[in-house]
Structures are given as structure tokens and as C-alpha cells.
Amino acid sequence: MFLAWRELVFARARFGLMGGVVALIATLVVVLSGLSSGLVNDGVSGLQRLPVTAFAFAEGTKTDSAFSRSTVNVDQAKAWKSRADVGDATPFGNMLVNAKAVTADGVQVPIDLALFGVEPGSFLAPAVSAGAGLGAPDGIVVSQTVLEHGLAIGDTVVIDRLGTRLKVVGTTGDQRTFGHVDVAYLPLRSWQQVHAGAGPGDEVRDGAYAEATAIALRARDGNRIDLPGGDAAAGTTSMTLKESFGASPGYSAETATLTLIQVFLYAISALVVGTFFTVWTIQRKHELAVIRAMGSSTGYLMRDTMIQAAVILTVSTAVGFLIGVGGGTLLTTTPMPFALEVPPLVLAALLLIGLGLAGAAAAVGRIVRVDPLAALGGQR
């Protein structure tokens, strides 16, 4: 500790340079973390906020296309509901539509919607923070983000091609999006009409009212449902809520890309720190030999270097995070999918510091190999 601090101050330019690199990486990590959280919200917040344990899709459905390809019969909910570990089961409709919103002053705004068809009164029916709940056949409850796009409760949305007119009756008050598209809840029966391609006054084809995308399942207690057993009984292919995120358009690719970039950043940061302390140790080789000749243990010298690494990493990560969070707060006011969430940021900080320390630890191993005998005789 005696030497560690004095050397930090003495070689502040060099340490500052490395700290600057770590701080920049930390800033980038914050931005990427915010982008990740934002994309996750944008991609699957509509699913995340459903009180669902698992979805049962049509038999043989693949994850990546589950919500767009699967069609189940609403009666399959009964088979699931009768199982002991299932508390409730209800049909769930999910489809993406293009629409035009007509605001109070008659302006038409194009808007994409993810239509969630749910039985009013079922456990899927959304709680509203403003306006009315689900009930009227043409009444939709929308994500808060729809209102941020300039719509208000009472406005009308007209679905393209079909001409179906839906009325915004309420909002959930929070962000609910699916595949970067705002969610609008509507009664299952209305959803079935739209899904069957029937506009106002059209004949609805046979069987349309028996169709849904999946059966939403809620566990009786805890979070455990015997999915394979239920699938066998009901003739479905089910996946947990989390697994079903992979069915959100683009979700897997986006999160995988961002995760990869973050992994690279952590690795780069650890390497930068490791390289710095390797060079630092080599530069100080003669000095270290002198100190060892004076009788210091290797532990004493290693501890000193690790203290330096810990100080630099903590300070530069803190600086980088301050810049990142400051800049990120500005981003959250833009339409960019960006959300600063505390748990992933804490994890990121711990990873940066922890991996940096590991890099430094790998470098200080060299101290053991410094021969105190080198202190005798010539200068270098």
C-alpha cells in the first residue's frame, strides 16, 4: 500500500491513459447494455408482462415462428385446464397488422400493431391505468407507447385492407411491445374475425371462432408445469414464456449480436488491463529486483500491484458509467430502443472490474520470476 499509492500518483499519466481506455470501454458497455435492455423491452415486453407461465402452441411448432405460424383450437385449453399443475388456461391470439390511426383532428397516421386477442375477464385481460378495460367488441386497450405516438383514448384505428374500425378505450400505462410493434389488446372474438380476414359485414369462415394462436397457461402454484405431460394430453407443443421470446421477430439475432459485442468488450478490457500491467511490471523489473533484494515477499509486491489495478479499475469504471448513464439518459427520450436498468448495469460494472483484476493478476505473476540477484552489479 505504501508504494502502490505513491506510484499511482507518480505515474499518473500512464495510469490515466489506461484508465481512460477502460473508462471509454465502460461507457460503451453502458450504451450497449441500455440498447440491449431497450431491444428486449421493444421485442418482448408485451410477452413479459403477460401473467403467463408457458404457451402451448400447435403440435410441432418451431420456436422462431411460433406466434406467426401456430394455430390451436380453443378447446385445447380445456385439456390443459384439467391438469393438476395448471391453475388456468385460456386461448391467446397474436398477429401483426398494419393500420391507420385517425386522430381527433382527422389526421391519418400509419401505425403497426401487434393484436393480442384475449377473452375479456380471463387472466390475460390487461389491467388499465386509464380509460376502460376490455369488453366492447371494437374496443382496444393499447400500450402506453401508442399514446406516445400521438394517439389518445377515444381515437379510432382502421386496419388496412379489412377496414375494421377499432376504438382506443384504454391504456395499460406501461410499455407493451412485441417485435418492436406496439401491442393492442382486443376481445378474442374480434381478433378471430380479423385473423380470419373478415372485414365489417363479411361472412366469417367456418371454424374461425375456434381458432387462437396458442393456449396461455398459468401454473397452479410456483412456476412449474409438467409441459411434456400436458402436451401429450392436449396435442400441443409448449414452451415456457422465456423460450417463447425467441419467437419474437428478430429477438434472438438482436440479443445474440449485442451479447457478442459485450463479451468482446469485456475481453478487450481485461486484455488492455493485463497488457498494461505486464508492460508496467517489465518496465519496473530492475526496481522490483531491488525491492526483492531489500527483502520484500512476492506477496507484498503482488498485493501492491493488485491494489493499483483495483483503484484504476474502480475509478475508470465509475467515470465511464457516469458518462454512459448521462448520455444514455438523453437517449431514453428519443425513439431509440434504449433503457437503463440497474441490475444489468451492476452486473456489467462487476464484470469489468472483476475481469480487469483477473487480467492484472495474470500479469503480476511475473513478479515471482524477478530475480533479486539482478539488483547487484550493473545498472540494467
Next chain:
Amino acid sequence: MTTTNSTSPRPNSRRGDAQERGGLLVEGVTLTLGDGDATITALDDVHLNVAPGEFVAIVGPSGSGKSSLLAVAGALTTPDAGRVLLDGVDISRANGREKARHRREKIGFVFQSGNLIPALTTLDQLRFALDVAGKRADDGYDPRELLDRVGMGHRAGHRPHQLSGGERQRVGIARALVTRPAVLLVDEPTAALDRARSDDIVTLLAHETHEANVATIMVTHDHDVLHHCDRILSMVDGRLSE
């Protein structure tokens, strides 16, 4: 075999009274360096006894084994045969960890070019030596007092790059002494200094050897300074003679 108590942690923990000290005893030490066919006998049956307060100079041609003797006496190198007793403790068979402990408890090194730590001020060089040795200020000398003694009190806040060669060497001597070692090992302290400065430094070493009652060995090529020493030994091909 009389004294083989090298494993007891602090044989002479009551070291306040300088008269009790044992100095340095080297008995029949042999050291071969290199490996395979290229081995060199750097030290060949060397005997040496330096009493506390005695200032011994070792001269000899380059490659004769002078630095090797300092390395063995300073618990840096393990000899192939023979014994080295520091302050009454046999250090010749110690392992790496024990050697480090012997160095910080019993030995002070003065190096050719001072070898000060660039980041530290003069005063901190001494405090650092105490910290490395794990000694509190009252175990060793008071750093400020010692700096005054070597004539460096007015440079306490300067860093090595702000000091002259002779000043650095004075700080180096104070740093070696601040932990109150039993043995002071000095390797060519005047190699980088002019004649007048060299004389100053060796005068200081002689004075401190007597003042601190430490057993001092100085390796040197500088024959002009030998008159300050109590005894002069010469080394030729690993053999030591009067």
C-alpha cells in the same frame, strides 16, 4: 555444528543493544555457477569474518567473484558448500521465503548506482524500507534523523531524478541502514562518482559502519578510497586473501 537455529523466527529479537550482534561469518563457502560443461567456480573455499563495526573492502579483477560473495553473504544465492552466519544465524540452507526474511531483518544493500525507487521522495525511500521490513519507526532509525546524519535532510522531499549521483548514493546508504541491519553489503558504491564525491561517500560509509556498529563489506575497484577501510582483502579467481 553449533548454530543451526535458522528456523526460529526471530533469534535475536532484542537487538537494541548493538554490542550483542554477531556480524558476518563465512565459512568454507564454495559456489559454482552455470550448468553443464560451462560451469565456473565463482567462489572457492572462501572464509571471512567481519565483526560488528568493522569496515572491510574487497578488491580484485573483474570476474573474480566479488559480486558472487556479496550475493552469498546477502542471502541472495545459496552456496554449494560451506556456511554463512548472519548475526549468529545460519542462512546458507534457507529457502526463498526464509532468505527474503533474513534480508529484510539482517541485511542492508547499497547498490552501484543507488537504485532508488523513482516514484519516492528521499524521505519515503527510507520509510518504504521500513515498510518492506515490516518495522515500525521505533524498531529502526528515525528516517529524518538518519537523513540529517548522511547530510540529506535538506533534500527530504526530492525524488531521485532531482538528485546528483553522490546525493543518490547517500540516500541509498541511509535506506540500507534505516532498518538497523547487522550486515551492510556495498557493491561498487563509487563507480559512477568523481574522485572527491567518492571519497565523501566512503568516508560516510566508514563513519556509519562505526556509528551503527554494523559489519560492512564493500566491493570496489577504486583504490583511492581504501585508506578509509579497516581491512582490505583481495579476490582472485574465487579465492579470497589478505
